[in-house]
Amino acid sequence: MTASGPLDGELQVVARIPVASNETFLAAIGDVPVIYKPSSGEKELWDFPDGDLAQREVAAYLVSECLEWNVVPCTWLRDGPYGPGMVQLWQHVDEEQDAVDVVAADDLPVEGWRLVLRGADEDERPVALVHEDSDSLRAMAVFDMIVNNADRKGGHVLAMPDGHRYGVDHGLTFHVEHKLRTVLWGWVGEPLSEREIDGVRRVRASVDRELGASLRGLLAEDELDALVARCDRMLDERRFPAPSGWMPATPWPLF
Known part of the structure; x- marks a missing residue:
C-alpha cells in the first residue's frame, strides 16, 4: 500500500522518539506531520519474524478500514531517509484526557469506567x-481480538479532542498463535453488539475478496488462515473473551 498525492513527497525526519522500542521518528511530508518507522530499525524478536513489523502495521490499518470504525490512523509503506518502512499520519491528542489510567484503588471512578485489574x-x-467504557474503546478491543494484538499498552490509545480514540503501534499483530495482550479487558464475558458482529462479518467476508488480496502482500498464508479462524470463532461465540494461555494477559509495561 502506498499513499498518493501530497503524501508521496519527500519525507524529512524531524526528531527521534526515544521512548519507542524500535527506531521511530517524527517526520514531515511537506507540512503534514507523520510517524516514520524504518524496517532497518526493528529489533529482533524471539516470537515474531524479523523485518516485517512495518507490514503488520499496514495490515492492521487495512483491517481497521474494512471494519469502518476508524481505529487506526492512515498507515502505509514507503521509502524514507533510513530506508523503507511504515509511515502513519501523526495525531494531535488531547493531553487532558486519559482513556486508560492507573488510579488509587480506594478512588475508583464509577460511572463510565471499567476495572481491569x-x-x-x-x-x-x-x-x-481502569479504562473508559466507551463505544470507541469497545471497537478497539474487538479490533485487537481480530488482529491478535500482542501489545495494546495504555500509551497506544490516543485520546482525541472530539472523544474519538485511535489505536497505534500494531507491529505485534497477526501471529498464528494466540497472543492477545491488552489493557482493554473490561468487557470480559459480555456479548458483542450487533454493530461489532457486523464489523467482524465484514472482515471475514473480505478476507476472501479485496482485503485478502491486499493482505497477501503483507502477511504469510498461515497468518491469513489464523485471521479467518479468529473471525469465525468470534462470530460463533459472540462475546468478549477472557484471558487464556500461558502468556501474561497484559503487556509490560502497561504504558
Whole structure:
C-alpha cells in the first residue's frame, strides 16, 4: 500500500522518539506531520519474524478500514531517509484526557469506567488499572481480538479532542498463535453488539475478496488462515473473551 498525492513527497525526519522500542521518528511530508518507522530499525524478536513489523502495521490499518470504525490512523509503506518502512499520519491528542489510567484503588471512578485489574505501585500502595467504557474503546478491543494484538499498552490509545480514540503501534499483530495482550479487558464475558458482529462479518467476508488480496502482500498464508479462524470463532461465540494461555494477559509495561 502506498499513499498518493501530497503524501508521496519527500519525507524529512524531524526528531527521534526515544521512548519507542524500535527506531521511530517524527517526520514531515511537506507540512503534514507523520510517524516514520524504518524496517532497518526493528529489533529482533524471539516470537515474531524479523523485518516485517512495518507490514503488520499496514495490515492492521487495512483491517481497521474494512471494519469502518476508524481505529487506526492512515498507515502505509514507503521509502524514507533510513530506508523503507511504515509511515502513519501523526495525531494531535488531547493531553487532558486519559482513556486508560492507573488510579488509587480506594478512588475508583464509577460511572463510565471499567476495572481491569488491581495491583500495587512502587511504594506498595494499592492501585487499579481502569479504562473508559466507551463505544470507541469497545471497537478497539474487538479490533485487537481480530488482529491478535500482542501489545495494546495504555500509551497506544490516543485520546482525541472530539472523544474519538485511535489505536497505534500494531507491529505485534497477526501471529498464528494466540497472543492477545491488552489493557482493554473490561468487557470480559459480555456479548458483542450487533454493530461489532457486523464489523467482524465484514472482515471475514473480505478476507476472501479485496482485503485478502491486499493482505497477501503483507502477511504469510498461515497468518491469513489464523485471521479467518479468529473471525469465525468470534462470530460463533459472540462475546468478549477472557484471558487464556500461558502468556501474561497484559503487556509490560502497561504504558
